[in-house]
Structures are given as C-alpha cells and as structure tokens.
Amino acid sequence: MSGEGARHEDGAEELLRRALLDASDAAAVSLAIGDLPLSExxxxxxxxxxxxxxxxxYVARGRHGAGTTVSARELMRVPCDLDLGDAADREQAQELYLQQATALREALVGADTVLDVWREPLGDVAGGTITIERSVELDVPLPAHRVLPVALVAPERQLVVAPVCGARTLAEGRPPLGIACAQQDLARIYPLPDDPVRCLEEFLDAAAGHARELAERLAHQEASVARFLELSGEEPPLH
Incomplete structure (x- = not known):
C-alpha cells in the first residue's frame, strides 16, 4: 500500500476507534445510492x-445500513462535508441536511453517469480492453480528490480516468466536479461537460509530447556522461 493509502487507513482506523470509545460524542448517518451505471x-x-x-x-462501495460494520480500508474520504452550523434548531438542521445530502447525491449520480459516457470513447481512442476499477485505492496518483471509488482503466496506455472533486462544504452547494485523466507522471482534469473524445485526444497528445521531452532529456544526460567519461584519462581543462 502506498504511503498515502497507509495514512488514510491509519486515520480512518483512529476515527473509528475513537468513535467506539465515546459514542455519545459521535454520530454517523449513511445514505445508500443505487442504480449507478458503473459504481452500481x-x-x-x-x-x-x-x-x-x-x-x-466518506464513500464506500456497496450498501451499508444501520448496524453494518465498515472497515477503514473500505472508506474513501471525500472532502465535501456537511455544514449545519447555520441551523437555529433541530428542524432547520434537518432541512439543511436534506439539502446538502441531496446535493451530494446528485453530484455522485452525475459523476458516475458522465464516467460511463467516457467508457466507449476511451476504448475507441486508447484502444484495447477498458476495465472498470471499483476500489478505494488506485496505482496512479490523481491531481484532485476522488469522489467515487470507481475508475476506467486502459491497460495498454496505462491510463486511468476517474471523477474528481474540489474540496468545500456542502453548504456551498454541489461540489465542483471534473474528470481526471492520469498516467504515472502526467495528469489533466477536464470539466464534466467536455467532449470525452476531444479531452482524450488532447491528453494523449500531451502524453506523447511529455514522452518525447523525457526521451530527449535522457539522451542529453547520457551524452553528458559519455563526454565526461571521454575525459577520464585526461585532466579537464580549467578556465
């Protein structure tokens, strides 16, 4: 597991442990979202x-109701938190919760639906078989927070496509969403409504340019070392 993944698990384990120690000062509410085209x-x-x-x-795969035990490694932290601080009483708190939970639900449904739209264009542009990765952890780092534990993977291109979000409270409305395209050392985020084909072509062009620059840099470094070794039997000139 990566260092980030280990920190995530440690933090979640600590959160759950502390909740068990003092349940009177902690509460958890779950909201199941079904019929998603990719996340299910x-x-x-x-x-x-x-x-x-x-x-x-947090978001977890599957349906988890009251009394269900969810392990830390099943939880994905999504930095779009409830904010009920403006509620004057319990009734207003319920109204704010309903508004904010609905906003998050709509965001998750929208993100999953758009990612499903990307599946066919990704297969056409990237080629090969496209797999659906339903997991909390990914092998490729992303430039923003994930919003769902699901991603599309094009193995031949080592390309991952996943929905991401910006960090802010749900009191500010639906979180800003995007689609991240990422390889091991390159990543781009595209607005949710953008055309998938255009985005993928732009990303693959950028990836090709990045690969050329890397190859040129390595060739330059190798040439530098070769020239230095040529001087190994001579005293380098000093000016």
Whole structure:
C-alpha cells in the first residue's frame, strides 16, 4: 500500500476507534445510492465528532445500513462535508441536511453517469480492453480528490480516468466536479461537460509530447556522461 493509502487507513482506523470509545460524542448517518451505471451501489457515510469540529464525508462501495460494520480500508474520504452550523434548531438542521445530502447525491449520480459516457470513447481512442476499477485505492496518483471509488482503466496506455472533486462544504452547494485523466507522471482534469473524445485526444497528445521531452532529456544526460567519461584519462581543462 502506498504511503498515502497507509495514512488514510491509519486515520480512518483512529476515527473509528475513537468513535467506539465515546459514542455519545459521535454520530454517523449513511445514505445508500443505487442504480449507478458503473459504481452500481455506493453508501455515503457522514461521520461527526464534537472534538473534530467537522462532519466528515466518506464513500464506500456497496450498501451499508444501520448496524453494518465498515472497515477503514473500505472508506474513501471525500472532502465535501456537511455544514449545519447555520441551523437555529433541530428542524432547520434537518432541512439543511436534506439539502446538502441531496446535493451530494446528485453530484455522485452525475459523476458516475458522465464516467460511463467516457467508457466507449476511451476504448475507441486508447484502444484495447477498458476495465472498470471499483476500489478505494488506485496505482496512479490523481491531481484532485476522488469522489467515487470507481475508475476506467486502459491497460495498454496505462491510463486511468476517474471523477474528481474540489474540496468545500456542502453548504456551498454541489461540489465542483471534473474528470481526471492520469498516467504515472502526467495528469489533466477536464470539466464534466467536455467532449470525452476531444479531452482524450488532447491528453494523449500531451502524453506523447511529455514522452518525447523525457526521451530527449535522457539522451542529453547520457551524452553528458559519455563526454565526461571521454575525459577520464585526461585532466579537464580549467578556465
């Protein structure tokens, strides 16, 4: 597991452990979202603790209802947290929760639907078989936070396509979403409504340019070392 993944698991384990130690100061609410074209079913878990000062949002694969145990490695942190601080009473808090949870639900449904639209163009442009990776961890780093534990993978291109989001509270409305295209050392984020074919062609052009630059840099370094070794039997001139 990567260092980031290990930190995520440690943090989630600590959160769950502390919740068990003092359940009176902690609460968790789950929201299942089904009929998603790629993710199928996910569960949003809102977890709040007095000492954390936030109501943190997690997403897990599958359906998890009340009383279900969810391990830390199944939780994906999504930095779009509930904010009920403006509620004057319980009734207003319920209204704010409904508004914000609905906004997140719509965002997740939209992100999954758009990613499904990308599946066919990705196969046409990248070639080869496209796989659906339903997992919390990915082998390729992304330039923004993931919003769903799902991604499209083009193995022949070592290309990952996944929905991402910006960090902000749900009191500000639906979180800003995008589609990230990433290889091991290159990543781009495209607006959700953009044409997938145009985005993929632009990314692959950028990847080809990046590969050429890398090859030229390596060739230059090799030439530099070769010239230096030619001087190994001579005293280099000093000016």
């Amino acid at each position: 079913v996910v569960t949003v878990i809102f977890h709040g603790r007095r000492d954390l000062g936030t109501i943190q949002t």
